[in-house]
Amino acid sequence: MKESELVDIVSRKLVPFILLFGCYLISHGHLSPGGGFQGGAVLAAGITLLCLSRGVKDTLRSFPMRRMSLSESAAFLMILVVGVIGLVLGRGFLGNFLPLGTPGEVPSAGFIFFLNLLIGLKVGTGISLVLFTLLREEE
Amino acid sequence: MKRTLASLLLVLVLGAVLVFGVRQITPAPEALRNHFFRRGVEQTGSVNLVSSIYLGYRAFDTLGETVVLFLAVAGVMALQAGKQ
Amino acid sequence: MAPYLILALFLIGIWGLVRKDNLIKKVIALNIVNSALIVLFVYLGSLSGSTAPILVERLQRGARGGEAQSLEGLRRVADFVDPLPQALMLTDIVIGICLTALALTLAARIYRCYGTLDIRLLEKAAAQDEGRTEGDAPGGGPAGASSPPEGGPEDGRAGGTRRGGSDA
Numbered sequence: 165m166k167e168s169e170l171v172d173i174v175s176r177k178l179v180p181f182i183l184l185f186g187c188y189l190i191s192h193g194h195l196s197p198g199g200g201f202q203g204g205a206v207l208a209a210g211i212t213l214l215c216l217s218r219g220v221k222d223t224l225r226s227f228p229m230r231r232m233s234l235s236e237s238a239a240f241l242m243i244l245v246v247g248v249i250g251l252v253l254g255r256g257f258l259g260n261f262l263p264l265g266t267p268g269e270v271p272s273a274g275f276i277f278f279l280n281l282l283i284g285l286k287v288g289t290g291i292s293l294v295l296f297t298l299l300r301e302e303e
Numbered sequence: 304m305k306r307t308l309a310s311l312l313l314v315l316v317l318g319a320v321l322v323f324g325v326r327q328i329t330p331a332p333e334a335l336r337n338h339f340f341r342r343g344v345e346q347t348g349s350v351n352l353v354s355s356i357y358l359g360y361r362a363f364d365t366l367g368e369t370v371v372l373f374l375a376v377a378g379v380m381a382l383q384a385g386k387q
Numbered sequence: 388m389a390p391y392l393i394l395a396l397f398l399i400g401i402w403g404l405v406r407k408d409n410l411i412k413k414v415i416a417l418n419i420v421n422s423a424l425i426v427l428f429v430y431l432g433s434l435s436g437s438t439a440p441i442l443v444e445r446l447q448r449g450a451r452g453g454e455a456q457s458l459e460g461l462r463r464v465a466d467f468v469d470p471l472p473q474a475l476m477l478t479d480i481v482i483g484i485c486l487t488a489l490a491l492t493l494a495a496r497i498y499r500c501y502g503t504l505d506i507r508l509l510e511k512a513a514a515q516d517e518g519r520t521e522g523d524a525p526g527g528g529p530a531g532a533s534s535p536p537e538g539g540p541e542d543g544r545a546g547g548t549r550r551g552g553s554d555a
Binding site (some may be wrong): 306307309310311312313314317318319322325328329330331333335336337339343344350351352353356357361364365367371372374376378379382 | 391394397398401402405406411432434435436440441442451467468469470473474475477478481482484485486488489492493496525
């Protein structure tokens, strides 16, 4: 789908900043508007821009499908494991068991920060997989 | 032409019924919002109250939602829309 | 004024769902209905206040290194919007994404199989296919697409023969 050189060059310069912004949204989810779902959607949007400008086959060289699928399943399993750890430690399923720091800094609200990271990874890779499957041209 | 008139009639009837419901909108009671404002930060540690709700107080719904997203991704990959 | 606009958006989505013949336009109309409902819930939550539910003065006080003030000093209830409908609507947005993804995948499969996305032609083709499978003739393509379909005709007929045996 390599149609336009201009779109290709501009998107190659722009996509790292989009991915960085997505990581910022995920990691500051407990301090400002954002969180796992929003940051994951921005990550998937960055990868989709790469797909639209260079074709799915070139993008699959940087983000291989098997690795993305594996990381999505691993993030989902880690969410369940964290929930069960909360159950084992006596705070209820998906209960908060990490120490709460001072509110207003990034390491505070330990459990929510960790859950945001896992959900952001899962949503980002999941939506990217859907878009790879839908945008792939026939060989 | 007949189909357009029928669907327009359906939409107008639905709109008349729903306008009757929309006119009764009043603000919700403020007890829950005050509870989140007073106790949200010290119980979950997050300054963003929306995050403290869907990841702290009601994290089980978020788990169900990740299950739905996982099923959707698995369904799309199983149906394989792109391949011949 | 605002709830009536949301109602108008909802009715536009319902009209598009009922009246339009193309499958992709029906999926877009479904998305419009979903968005109207999300905006309605967030609007109902926003009637209780006027600022975003993020306690920014706690954020600034923590960032400057001062001690975290206890909540007795902030007992005065500020003018915050209700955060609960916004948290619930995050789930709704993700479910809208999943619904749209699966609907578009099914539409793409239907296009591969029948060569058209017009539901009137699809009804005729599906009725003829149902009559044909009872008569034990797996080789026939869908003859219901008599008018030229929107894609290549070879795709429709070739996809129809492999319909029964194609893997998931």
